[in-house]
Amino acid sequence: MHTTSGLDLDGRSALITGVSGAIGSLIASTFVERGARVAGTYRSREAAAEGALAAALPGRSTLFRAELDSAPSARELWRRVEEWHDMDTLVVNAAAMTHAPLAGDDTDAWDSSWERSFQVNVLGAATLMREAALSFSQRGFGSIIAISSWAAEQGSRLPDANAYAASKAALRNFGQTLARSYARDGVRVYVVAPGVVGGGMGTSGLSPDEIQAAADGLAMGHHVDPREVAELTAFLATDRCPSLTGSTIDLNGASYIR
Numbered sequence: 001m002h003t004t005s006g007l008d009l010d011g012r013s014a015l016i017t018g019v020s021g022a023i024g025s026l027i028a029s030t031f032v033e034r035g036a037r038v039a040g041t042y043r044s045r046e047a048a049a050e051g052a053l054a055a056a057l058p059g060r061s062t063l064f065r066a067e068l069d070s071a072p073s074a075r076e077l078w079r080r081v082e083e084w085h086d087m088d089t090l091v092v093n094a095a096a097m098t099h100a101p102l103a104g105d106d107t108d109a110w111d112s113s114w115e116r117s118f119q120v121n122v123l124g125a126a127t128l129m130r131e132a133a134l135s136f137s138q139r140g141f142g143s144i145i146a147i148s149s150w151a152a153e154q155g156s157r158l159p160d161a162n163a164y165a166a167s168k169a170a171l172r173n174f175g176q177t178l179a180r181s182y183a184r185d186g187v188r189v190y191v192v193a194p195g196v197v198g199g200g201m202g203t204s205g206l207s208p209d210e211i212q213a214a215a216d217g218l219a220m221g222h223h224v225d226p227r228e229v230a231e232l233t234a235f236l237a238t239d240r241c242p243s244l245t246g247s248t249i250d251l252n253g254a255s256y257i258r
């Protein structure tokens with residue numbers, strides 16, 4: 001077993017997608033703090049992505065702009081990243097939140113919401129995970145951490161987020177297949193299922209009153225802190241509990257208990 005000391009990620013090389021986002025930026029900065037070499041991706045917010053990796057020592061981080069909405073784009077990203085450095089950790093964090101009314105006749109919104117959610121959250125993400133598993137299995141070691149959502153477990157509480165929730169369930173399910181298939185090859189696959197997070201998709205577009213109303217409806221009375229997602233992801237990347245492979249780890253403050 002390749003363990004690290006404490007929560008130290010020294011010696012790890014991680015590709016983290018979506019480091020320009022609320023959660024991805026904290027995952028990236030936490031990995032950097034713990035000593036990992038980090039390749040990060042962004043789609044449109046370059047300055048935010050640069051900020052996430054700002055504390056990295058020279059030569060220990062790099063950024064790739066990537067639109068991860070197809071299998072070829074995911075394969076191309078993996079190729080470019082491994083040209084930079086061999087990876088042993090992949091964090092699939094980038095995702096698209098889409099909305100479409102369940103009722104009514106807006107079929108354009110329905111079509112584009114389902115296409116976009118499944119292109120980015122399933123096809124791009126699963127292809128990247130497949131590429132990583134192939135590389136990691138050849139080397140006999142590697143961890144893949146997929147950021148799913150509690151919506152994958154219980155459907156979305158927001159009816160318009162129907163495609164997003166279904167796509168996150170598909171991502172979790174693929175992670176389970178990958179975990180089983182590579183369990184003897186040293187490849188671990190973990191799924192993290194955050195509840196409503198205080199930042200990013202969890203609060204974007206909402207007024208302070210709407211954010212407070214959402215918090216009031218949660219068991220702990222407040223959102224999940226995005227730093228907790230980063231902490232949990234960094235812990236999983238240490239590989240200190242490899243028998244967690246295949247698991248979905250809930251992080252929702254008791255608002256949803258299986």
Ligand SMILES: NC(=O)c1ccc[n+]([C@@H]2O[C@H](COP(=O)([O-])OP(=O)(O)OC[C@H]3O[C@@H](n4cnc5c(N)ncnc54)[C@H](OP(=O)(O)O)[C@@H]3O)[C@@H](O)[C@H]2O)c1
Nearest residue numbers: 018020021022023043044045068094095149197200201202
């Ligand atoms: N926030 C929550 O309440 C919550 C709850 C449960 C699970 N999650 C999950 O946590 C993860 C991060 O969410 P977040 O709240 O941090 O979201 P966010 O702030 O909106 O960040 C999303 C990230 O994904 C990137 N991205 C979006 N579409 C992309 C595409 N087509 N190709 C490549 N990159 C793309 C964005 O890049 P640019 O910004 O550069 O365009 C950004 O870096 C997601 O997987 C989400 O499903 C979030």
